[in-house]
Amino acid sequence: MTRLSKTALAALPAGVRRPAYDRSRLSPGIVHLGLGAFARAHLCEFTDDALEHEFGAWGVVGASLQRPDQRDRLKPQDGLYTFLKRAPAGPELRVIGSVLDVLVAPESPQALVAKLAAPETRIVSLTVTEKGYCHDPATGRLRADHPDIAHDLANPDAPRSAIGLIVAGLAARKAAGLGPFTALCCDNLPSNGHVLAGLVRDFAALRDDRLSQWIEANGAFPSTMVDRIVPATTEADIAEVASLLGLDDAAPVIGEPFRQWAVEDVFAAGRPRWDAVGAQMVSEVAPFEFMKLRMLNGAHSSLAYLGYLAGHETVAEASGDPVFARFLQGLWAEIMPTVPAPQGVELQAYARDLLTRFQNPAIRHRTWQIAMDGSQKLPQRLLGTIRERLKAGAPIDHLALGVAAWMAYVTGTDEKGAAIDVRDPLAAEFAAKTRAAGRNGGALSEALLGIGAIFGDDLPRQPAFTKLVARHLDALFAMGARATAAALAAAH
Structure with missing residues (x-):
């Protein structure tokens, strides 16, 4: 069976929704750390909707922080994948086009830091689960003794934690005379933007007080509330998608029709028109x-x-x-x-x-x-x-x-x-x-x-x-x- 890719889009059945914008013109503006199933069923779908509403330079570059699996599944598909919504009336299929590339941090942390520091990167979003923040959940403070944090402090040009990568990217931007990107946490942490801001400042202060002060003065860390049930994709799901699609897709995601996203509208360098496609841009997420x-x-x-x-x-x-x-x-x-x-x-x-x-x-x-x-x-x-x-x-x-x-x-x-x-x-x-x-x-x-x-x-x-x-x-x-x-x- 033919693999899903940009050249195979024309072969999709009539009932399958596909990107309604010119994907060949899409350039990156978002780097997402931890491109798992939830992000691809939530942030990436919202972004696809926003691109259809108002096209702009808001393509997504995903970053895997541990393994190359996601890159290896998506790269042969030109970043395309199927979102299968399980609705009571029956399955609904959509091919998502907002993901342009996937980097693998352990293979080249320098390449990922360079992407974070690139002028076109305006938002760095992340879904790395609670343990990925290297913090003490009771206090919300950075664990300086965490092995990944200790590694990143000793190797600032080759970080492996999400916090170390964000700070490395911000440091490179400051050195280049650029403004900061918006760091957008999409994990289920209470007051997640405030927690992320504190962790980034704590880590930056361990590297350079002036960097920490620059981030505090200029950075943007909106809090968010995300909601959608996204079960783990099974082999049976992959087989079902192939049957409905008529194409092989190694990276489908499964989810419910409902979605919710409340976001504090505090961005350092603009954002997609998520507000026009169902996201709630609010003054307070709590x-x-x-x-x-x-x-x-x-x-x-x-x-x-x-x-x-x-x-x-x-x-x-x-x-x-x-x-x-x-x-x-x-x-x-x-x-x-x-x-x-x-x-x-x-x-x-x-x-x-x-x-x-x-x-x-x-x-x-x-x-x-x-x-x-x-x-x-x-x-x-x-x-x-x-x-x-x-x-x-x-x-x-x-x-x-x-x-x-x-x-x-x-x-x-x-x-x-x-x-x-x-x-x-x-x-x-x-x-x-x-x-x-x-x-x-x-x-x-x-x-x-x-x-x-x-x-x-x-x-x-x-x-x-x-x-x-x-x-x-x-x-x-x-x-x-x-x-x-x-x-x-x-x-x-």
């Missing part, structure tokens, strides 16, 4: 992050625990169950009064969109996967909301059921008596406490509420919370998750 954390992530976790206990493998199956769909409505009704509506957002409409996304049967988002690491997720996703509701004297019935479902889940046994593979940094502690407490709601909730790293010192002293969680636990053990959620709905 309200969007807060809304997503409480309404999307809080609901995801609660549904994952209840759904898994009830035997649902995926979010779509669980949220498609009318009982759990009604539970979500009640949960959002408790959460929304604690969420200030971000600029241009109506919270009820956002909740409706979330339910539609959850119920998309074409996206297989496993409840077990979402249930991982609950000890790290619950404090931000549910417990902060519970504290606010308790302080206001407001009901927390649905929120407390989410917590109780987590407690039932970490006992390590589901409703049919089968073992649950509990993945959590505190899994061993859970096992010890739950064995001692048994399937007694009062004893189990007391044991788990005593874990201060999760619940603090305050929540275990709130009877309105502790008694409700214990009652929910007893109901979960006696009736199961579905019947407990149904009984809660009937009581409301």
Whole structure:
């Protein structure tokens, strides 16, 4: 079968969307560090849309910071790849054209630094995952003792970390009398632009105080909030794309139709017209992050625990169950009064969109996967909301059921008596406490509420919370998750 490439575009089936601009005229303006599936399904698609709306020098040069795999897949395809959107009505295919080249940092860090320093580079975006920032998540500060940071300080002309590369590029621009590029973080870090700015300044100060001061005075580090479900591409996905496309594509990406991108509109040297194609250019991103954390992530976790206990493998199956769909409505009704509506957002409409996304049967988002690491997720996703509701004297019935479902889940046994593979940094502690407490709601909730790293010192002293969680636990053990959620709905 013929490989996808610019010469093969004419052979695409009529229903496949392709770049509607003259790609031969496209020149680079963005360098993206960490060109994984999410970036190609989010930033690159937004950029393709912006190029169709208003053409400009905004092509993307990707940079792989570890391996050549992405380059080796995309180079023979002239940077083209297919985005397969899994919609409830059926698959939608689009060929994305905004990626022009892919560099591999370990092969030639100097070539990548030169691209960052080039006058035409106006934005350096990145998706390198949290660990790629070489920082202490608790403080947000740079870890000067991190092996990659230590290497980059000793080898400033051959950096290997994202932070070292950005600073090397900015240093070269300063030396050449150029202004800085905009550093645009697209990773799921709270206040990601502010975090990135601090890390870059910290690293620059270790190299040269004057460079750090120049970056602080002239640099641009907008915070962003990104949202789209992009599952890992499987061999079956690649085969499906080839069948639908009639061409081989070694680098397709898979995603849901929904996408969201809130961006602080602070750019040092311009940007594509992302605002004209659905991105929300805002003065402050924090309200969007807060809304997503409480309404999307809080609901995801609660549904994952209840759904898994009830035997649902995926979010779509669980949220498609009318009982759990009604539970979500009640949960959002408790959460929304604690969420200030971000600029241009109506919270009820956002909740409706979330339910539609959850119920998309074409996206297989496993409840077990979402249930991982609950000890790290619950404090931000549910417990902060519970504290606010308790302080206001407001009901927390649905929120407390989410917590109780987590407690039932970490006992390590589901409703049919089968073992649950509990993945959590505190899994061993859970096992010890739950064995001692048994399937007694009062004893189990007391044991788990005593874990201060999760619940603090305050929540275990709130009877309105502790008694409700214990009652929910007893109901979960006696009736199961579905019947407990149904009984809660009937009581409301």
